Amino acid sequence: MAFAHFHGLGSLQVTSRECVFNTRNDTSNNRRYAIKACIKKPDENIHLESKINKVLDSVKWDEKGLAVAIAQNVDSGAILMQGFANRDALATTIASKKATFYSRSRSTLWTKGETSLNFINVHDIFLDCDRDSIIYLGKPDGPTCHTGAETCYYTSVFDSLNEPQVETSKLALTTLYSLESTLSKRKEELSTPQQGKPSWTKRLLLDDKLLCSKIREEADELCRTLEENEDESRTLSEMADVLYHEMVLLIRRGLKFEDVLDVLRCRFTQSGIEEKNSRKAKTVT
Amino acid sequence: MAFAHFHGLGSLQVTSRECVFNTRNDTSNNRRYAIKACIKKPDENIHLESKINKVLDSVKWDEKGLAVAIAQNVDSGAILMQGFANRDALATTIASKKATFYSRSRSTLWTKGETSLNFINVHDIFLDCDRDSIIYLGKPDGPTCHTGAETCYYTSVFDSLNEPQVETSKLALTTLYSLESTLSKRKEELSTPQQGKPSWTKRLLLDDKLLCSKIREEADELCRTLEENEDESRTLSEMADVLYHEMVLLIRRGLKFEDVLDVLRCRFTQSGIEEKNSRKAKTVT
Numbered sequence: 001m002a003f004a005h006f007h008g009l010g011s012l013q014v015t016s017r018e019c020v021f022n023t024r025n026d027t028s029n030n031r032r033y034a035i036k037a038c039i040k041k042p043d044e045n046i047h048l049e050s051k052i053n054k055v056l057d058s059v060k061w062d063e064k065g066l067a068v069a070i071a072q073n074v075d076s077g078a079i080l081m082q083g084f085a086n087r088d089a090l091a092t093t094i095a096s097k098k099a100t101f102y103s104r105s106r107s108t109l110w111t112k113g114e115t116s117l118n119f120i121n122v123h124d125i126f127l128d129c130d131r132d133s134i135i136y137l138g139k140p141d142g143p144t145c146h147t148g149a150e151t152c153y154y155t156s157v158f159d160s161l162n163e164p165q166v167e168t169s170k171l172a173l174t175t176l177y178s179l180e181s182t183l184s185k186r187k188e189e190l191s192t193p194q195q196g197k198p199s200w201t202k203r204l205l206l207d208d209k210l211l212c213s214k215i216r217e218e219a220d221e222l223c224r225t226l227e228e229n230e231d232e233s234r235t236l237s238e239m240a241d242v243l244y245h246e247m248v249l250l251i252r253r254g255l256k257f258e259d260v261l262d263v264l265r266c267r268f269t270q271s272g273i274e275e276k277n278s279r280k281a282k283t284v285t
Numbered sequence: 286m287a288f289a290h291f292h293g294l295g296s297l298q299v300t301s302r303e304c305v306f307n308t309r310n311d312t313s314n315n316r317r318y319a320i321k322a323c324i325k326k327p328d329e330n331i332h333l334e335s336k337i338n339k340v341l342d343s344v345k346w347d348e349k350g351l352a353v354a355i356a357q358n359v360d361s362g363a364i365l366m367q368g369f370a371n372r373d374a375l376a377t378t379i380a381s382k383k384a385t386f387y388s389r390s391r392s393t394l395w396t397k398g399e400t401s402l403n404f405i406n407v408h409d410i411f412l413d414c415d416r417d418s419i420i421y422l423g424k425p426d427g428p429t430c431h432t433g434a435e436t437c438y439y440t441s442v443f444d445s446l447n448e449p450q451v452e453t454s455k456l457a458l459t460t461l462y463s464l465e466s467t468l469s470k471r472k473e474e475l476s477t478p479q480q481g482k483p484s485w486t487k488r489l490l491l492d493d494k495l496l497c498s499k500i501r502e503e504a505d506e507l508c509r510t511l512e513e514n515e516d517e518s519r520t521l522s523e524m525a526d527v528l529y530h531e532m533v534l535l536i537r538r539g540l541k542f543e544d545v546l547d548v549l550r551c552r553f554t555q556s557g558i559e560e561k562n563s564r565k566a567k568t569v570t
Contacts, residue, residue, distance in 0.1 A: 239540075
């Protein structure tokens with residue numbers, strides 16, 4: 001099918017399957033052991049350890065030996081939390097692929113999820129141009145915030161200024177997820193007696209025939225912008241239309257856009273042939 | 286059309302059109318003036334200033350009076366840069382809606398873009414659960430990094446470990462933008478003599494008829510998962526299919542997914558009726 005020849009975006013797997021790493025009771029020594037244990041052959045071991053040390057040396061740790069570490073959801077792009085990392089925390093994250101920080105209040109390493117089991121599974125790590133700021137790009141096992149919120153950023157300053165009496169709670173959502181959140185609210189409103197204001201989204205949510213006819217129509221209009229060589233702005237507008245309607249369908253089915261991205265990412269990280277074989281039988285049309 | 290009844294997601298506009306704010310030559314005093322100048326009526330002025338001070342008081346500034354401030358692209362979700370904010374920097378950002386930081390090396394405020402003119406236009410500001418970390422959620426006028434890169438995070442640790450000899454430069458991209466980046470590479474390969482490996486994406490990029498037929502087919506398959514009440518995983522898979530093909534069409538036309546999100550965001554922040562009126566004439570079907 002479509003992805004049969006799609007080239008992978010897979011990144012280095014520093015840890016191997018043999019890598020057993022206990023994040024709960026580690027000391028500096030067994031963390032070092034863990035890095036070593038992640039490689040099968042002794043030669044590769046020394047080589048990789050040297051490379052990791054080179055990376056760790058390249059970070060501009062501050063006077064306390066720390067750098068800012070930001071955990072970001074690899075699919076949605078949501079900033080999950082921000083902490084600090086020292087050399088050991090970064091080394092541990094590289095080895096274990098679980099986002100690990102240095103707690104300034106407790107003066108100890110901590111791996112996010114060691115208590116809640118909501119680990120952040122790190123897919124890649126990025127350093128900024130000054131090499132004093134780190135992104136842990138990963139997939140969370142569950143809500144990141146200790147409050148149970150999906151991310152730690154749920155207090156909007158502008159909302160606070162608008163309605164200081166009301167304790168607001170609104171996640172820092174980027175455009176696509178703001179839209180998704182609004183669509184979800186419209187769906188929720190359908191189950192309340194007054195149902196709020198009338199809206200196009202609600203009409204679509206209540207009428208599968210209308211929704212599907214709109215998706216087919218908007219997909220067709222998107223295609224026609226290419227076929228008829230229309231202005232680029234028309235393509236953007238039609239793509240926005242079709243995306244909106246497709247997202248309504250996801251909401252209608254109780255699905256999250258993030259889960260679609262999860263499917264796409266899984267396809268990237270395996271070869272087209274593997275991906276094709278792993279798919280369930282599907283009518284090829 | 287579709288968005289006629291779509292309810293807005295607009296957030297508070299702290300600044301009014303009368304707010305003239307010079308980010309280049311400000312002192313603490315004229316920053317205070319700027320906050321005041323942002324409000325039309327004296328009563329509102331005092332009221333808003335008091336609210337802003339309450340927010341500023343609520344932040345847990347560290348022993349140096351700083352908090353981590355992360356600038357994030359409101360559309361793509363990309364983390365653009367990370368700096369630090371003090372009380373004045375946050376107040377300035379609230380008033381000017383331009384991401385402003387405190388430079389620890391120069392001991393002064395600086396507004397991103399004051400030299401390059403690549404400002405980050407802040408749409409909302411979020412505090413984390415501990416109130417010691419800030420997100421400036423905004424739209425950049427151009428590349429954020431002083432190197433000319435879109436963001437400051439272009440050094441992958443895992444790539445460095447993989448190929449230490451090669452100076453890699455790969456932006457910290459989330460799933461959708463990794464896909465977009467791969468599709469762009471396939472398009473670039475088409476102009477090289479050998480054209481790299483064959484791929485489905487390349488076939489689509491070279492054959493508009495095939496591409497459009499696939500988009501229509503996949504949109505239809507997505508609809509059928511709802512109409513025929515198929516398993517939820519089928520909906521996710523078909524949505525991934527149609528999204529991939531639609532993104533190939535965007536790449537084919539030289540367009541960015543971020544620009545589609547820009548269109549969607551602009552629709553959110555105005556009422557359905559305004560949005561409808563602002564659209565160019567379009568065949569209503």
